Amino acid sequence: MTVWRVLPLLVLAGFVVGCESTDVPRQTRQANPAPVQVASVPPPAPVLPALSRTQLIPGLDVAPETAVPAPPSDPYGLVRVGLLLPLTGPAADVGQALLNAAQMALFDVGDERFVLQPYDTNGTPDGAVDAAALAVAHGAQVLLGPVFSASAKAVMPQAQAAGINMIPFTTDPTVAAPGVFVMGFLAHEQVRRIITFSRDQGIERFAVLAPATPYGETVVDAMSQVVMQTGGSLTRVAYYDQTGENLNDVVRSFADYDRRHNALLAQRATLESRTDTVSRVALRRLERLDTIGEVPFDALLIPAQGGRLTEVAALLPFYDIDPGRVQLLGTMVWHAPGLGKEPALVGGWYPAPSPDVNAGFYSRYRKLYGATPPAIATHGYDAVALAAVLGRTRPERPFTSDGLASPSGFSGVDGVFRLLPTGLSERGFAVLEITRDGSEPIDPAPTTFEASQF
Numbered sequence: 001m002t003v004w005r006v007l008p009l010l011v012l013a014g015f016v017v018g019c020e021s022t023d024v025p026r027q028t029r030q031a032n033p034a035p036v037q038v039a040s041v042p043p044p045a046p047v048l049p050a051l052s053r054t055q056l057i058p059g060l061d062v063a064p065e066t067a068v069p070a071p072p073s074d075p076y077g078l079v080r081v082g083l084l085l086p087l088t089g090p091a092a093d094v095g096q097a098l099l100n101a102a103q104m105a106l107f108d109v110g111d112e113r114f115v116l117q118p119y120d121t122n123g124t125p126d127g128a129v130d131a132a133a134l135a136v137a138h139g140a141q142v143l144l145g146p147v148f149s150a151s152a153k154a155v156m157p158q159a160q161a162a163g164i165n166m167i168p169f170t171t172d173p174t175v176a177a178p179g180v181f182v183m184g185f186l187a188h189e190q191v192r193r194i195i196t197f198s199r200d201q202g203i204e205r206f207a208v209l210a211p212a213t214p215y216g217e218t219v220v221d222a223m224s225q226v227v228m229q230t231g232g233s234l235t236r237v238a239y240y241d242q243t244g245e246n247l248n249d250v251v252r253s254f255a256d257y258d259r260r261h262n263a264l265l266a267q268r269a270t271l272e273s274r275t276d277t278v279s280r281v282a283l284r285r286l287e288r289l290d291t292i293g294e295v296p297f298d299a300l301l302i303p304a305q306g307g308r309l310t311e312v313a314a315l316l317p318f319y320d321i322d323p324g325r326v327q328l329l330g331t332m333v334w335h336a337p338g339l340g341k342e343p344a345l346v347g348g349w350y351p352a353p354s355p356d357v358n359a360g361f362y363s364r365y366r367k368l369y370g371a372t373p374p375a376i377a378t379h380g381y382d383a384v385a386l387a388a389v390l391g392r393t394r395p396e397r398p399f400t401s402d403g404l405a406s407p408s409g410f411s412g413v414d415g416v417f418r419l420l421p422t423g424l425s426e427r428g429f430a431v432l433e434i435t436r437d438g439s440e441p442i443d444p445a446p447t448t449f450e451a452s453q454f
Helices: 092-109 125-137 149-162 187-200 214-229 247-254 257-272 277-286 306-318 355-369 377-393
Strands: 004-008 017-021 079-085 114-120 142-144 165-167 205-211 233-240 299-301 327-329 349-352 410-412 415-419 425-427 430-435 438-443
Touching (some): 079 125, 092 355, 142 377, 149 165, 205 214, 205 247, 247 306, 327 349, 349 438, 355 377, 377 410
Parallel strands (some): 205 233
Antiparallel strands (some): 004 017, 430 438
């Protein structure tokens, strides 16, 4: 079996790592390496500003213990962490980015007892099951990954049978369960942040226009809950086909355009039948309008991205939903360059990790690997850094459910986050506003969960 070892990739203040095969070319290396101890070295200087050795939020080392079965201990006193990633297959680029980020965290935070054991899932549930079986056989005490929800669900029975907790990188909340802590950016947390901020600005009436997809339905469900919890009202919900074929008709109906346009025509007819000066002045004003009457909402959430988002945004003023009067809201899928080219989106609000917090990670990653990582790569860093910190501060029982679900949370490269006993996670997002040239923060991310009033 091919053995992976850590070799220097680039030099940054001494050491940086790359994962290569020792006896075959990279493109032909075996899918599942045997576990080897990765020798730790002093971390590069400077280390990342978030989740370094000492930046765990106070409270981790005093989290209460309950009668939770301890994961298996290592006979040699090592802390073994299984990393389940799609290193081959269609999502190999995502898996490699996560592995790159994990290796950054390894040398930033890991000590000489920390062993990172990567396994290839091939991006499939069957591959994930095989990878998890190897990880368990090789003594892994916690599983980081897999990436996809179907793979995570397939692995859960193995992890539970072995008494091992999991931290999958999926954003699917249905994966969450006691002992299965979802690390991804959850839609409910994004909706909670943007709706809470909007309510603080005095907005009361909300609407949502979503694609008829599982993601769209998840956002609408979250919207219904959060709006009710914050004392607002959800006045209108509409879905459009994910192909966009019926988008024009849906937006037209959503805007109540025909009724409002007919009301305008009727008002014009009434005024045209009059000859007084006031009626003539009013008629001239109506000539500049397409409709009369307001829509029954003050803010509109659009959980779409890319070309579909700009298509929806362009239809809104066409059907007389004025972005100057209706505040447009988004989710993290809005966190992309170039949205300001669509005038209707300028001024829109959406939640995202604070760019001031994770800028250091992205800069370092680009210098090390020559590319900009996908957003999910930060989860690879934070998960490994969290495991390394717990392995050092809780050497006897590092990965119990109590330890992972610390109420105080942790400080990561995307800001504060905490894992809940239910398996869900909470995060502290900033609120950004779209400008013509990009986006800028208009409400900072909380630095502790006490400050965020969770």
